[in-house]
Amino acid sequence: MSKKLRPETLCVQAGWNPKKGEPRVLPIYQSTTFKYETSEQMAKLFDLEESGYFYTRLQNPTNDAVAAKIAALEGGVAAMLTSSGQAANFFTVINICQAGDHIVSASTIYGGTYNLLSVTLKKLGIDCTFIDQDADEEEISKAFRPNTKLLFGETISNPGVMILDIEKFARIAHANGVPLVIDNTFPTPINCRPFEWGADIITHSTTKYMDGHATSVGGCIVDSGNFDWEAQADKYPGLCEPDPSYHGLTYTQAFGKGAFITKATSQLMRDLGAIPSPHNAFLLNIGLETLHLRMPQHCKNAQIIAEWLENNDQVAWVNYPGLKSNKYHELAKKYMPNGTCGVLCFGLKGGREESIRFMDKLDFVSIVTHVADARTCVLHPASHTHRQLSDKQLIEAGVAPDLIRLSVGIENVDDIIEDLKQALEK
Ligand code: PLP
Numbered sequence: 001m002s003k004k005l006r007p008e009t010l011c012v013q014a015g016w017n018p019k020k021g022e023p024r025v026l027p028i029y030q031s032t033t034f035k036y037e038t039s040e041q042m043a044k045l046f047d048l049e050e051s052g053y054f055y056t057r058l059q060n061p062t063n064d065a066v067a068a069k070i071a072a073l074e075g076g077v078a079a080m081l082t083s084s085g086q087a088a089n090f091f092t093v094i095n096i097c098q099a100g101d102h103i104v105s106a107s108t109i110y111g112g113t114y115n116l117l118s119v120t121l122k123k124l125g126i127d128c129t130f131i132d133q134d135a136d137e138e139e140i141s142k143a144f145r146p147n148t149k150l151l152f153g154e155t156i157s158n159p160g161v162m163i164l165d166i167e168k169f170a171r172i173a174h175a176n177g178v179p180l181v182i183d184n185t186f187p188t189p190i191n192c193r194p195f196e197w198g199a200d201i202i203t204h205s206t207t208k209y210m211d212g213h214a215t216s217v218g219g220c221i222v223d224s225g226n227f228d229w230e231a232q233a234d235k236y237p238g239l240c241e242p243d244p245s246y247h248g249l250t251y252t253q254a255f256g257k258g259a260f261i262t263k264a265t266s267q268l269m270r271d272l273g274a275i276p277s278p279h280n281a282f283l284l285n286i287g288l289e290t291l292h293l294r295m296p297q298h299c300k301n302a303q304i305i306a307e308w309l310e311n312n313d314q315v316a317w318v319n320y321p322g323l324k325s326n327k328y329h330e331l332a333k334k335y336m337p338n339g340t341c342g343v344l345c346f347g348l349k350g351g352r353e354e355s356i357r358f359m360d361k362l363d364f365v366s367i368v369t370h371v372a373d374a375r376t377c378v379l380h381p382a383s384h385t386h387r388q389l390s391d392k393q394l395i396e397a398g399v400a401p402d403l404i405r406l407s408v409g410i411e412n413v414d415d416i417i418e419d420l421k422q423a424l425e426k
Pocket of ligand 1: 084087113
């Protein structure tokens with residue numbers, strides 16, 4: 001499909017281009033295996049000499065069509081779906097890192113990613129240094145070591161809704177010879193396309209706005225194709241040196257700009273197998289078809305609610321980048337001129353206990369371990385998603401003890417405000 005199509009059209013049309021007599025709607029290829037006529041035909045697929053489907057753990061046509069749609073939306077060269085956002089971030093790191101390597105990450109990231117980088121990857125011998133994303137370039141650069149392999153951050157951090165200065169991060173990453181990996185879950189490519197600002201690889205928890213209806217956990221990795229792995233060949237042997245598990249094939253030489261995603265698919269998925277079911281990919285595709293309609297509504301509702309909360313006497317503080325008073329307002333206008341996302345956070349006068357009591361009194365605005373879907377919901381990160389973090393880690397992650405994360409849905413905004421109001425009154 002032509003790359004010139006606009007995001008709204010890509011949401012609806014990209015990824016699946018049926019030919020004569022084929023289904024108009026992306027079919028669910030609910031099949032583990034694919035048939036061949038000769039043993040030789042199949043052998044070529046196992047040697048990566050030809051492309052084609054043979055086993056859904058490696059590739060499936062439904063999953064690939066949805067990955068292609070997300071690649072088109074982000075402006076990347078290739079993408080791969082994963083079974084969750086966690087898997088997308090994990091696979092991205094281990095596609096280029098091994099024991100003895102090091103990464104640098106913003107500290108104000110989703111709690112699950114923080115645990116992955118600080119605890120689980122450490123057990124695999126990959127160390128992470130967390131930095132303050134608002135520090136200056138010189139300060140952040142001090143965290144880099146000769147064995148550093150990537151820089152990581154979230155476009156909009158969860159739950160602190162801080163905006164990453166993507167151009168600054170790209171400059172730091174490239175000056176240190178590593179790719180910039182951005183988790184673009186919250187703005188989605190409808191509101192921000194980090195490749196246009198210098199990011200090299202994008203990850204998503206598609207569980208959030210992309211699916212949009214809270215039906216399927218999923219993730220995606222998109223490669224811009226811009227990072228020159230060969231220029232740092234000794235740093236990235238997994239991509240630039242022969243892979244013994246494919247008879248000595250070298251990904252960068254065999255696949256050029258497709259090297260990163262081909263390796264992730266043919267090596268990591270083969271060995272680790274975190275694939276989404278084709279049925280989940282189908283549901284994700286339905287969600288993507290309306291992403292461009294839902295995102296503006298999330299942003300519009302969240303802006304009205306943030307302003308309402310800011311003017312409410314019972315509210316101690318509100319954090320939403322759309323507010324003029326917000327520390328990140330200018331960065332938000334630069335990177336996301338059409339709006340950021342529907343997530344905001346705030347605290348009540350009376351602190352942690354009052355915040356928890358307020359949440360218990362809400363009616364249709366429900367307490368769920370979720371964020372960024374059509375229904376408005378709330379969460380208290382210090383008690384829930386970030387519960388494993390120490391007080392020091394909570395502060396580093398930008399999570400105040402009284403922080404209520406409100407994920408504003410696409411209902412009528414007056415109904416949401418009335419629900420918040422009655423809970424505050426109680
Ligand atoms: N990245 C961000 C920004 C998230 O908010 C989340 C989950 O909340 C994840 C990654 C992990 O995604 P998943 O829950 O799909 O594994």
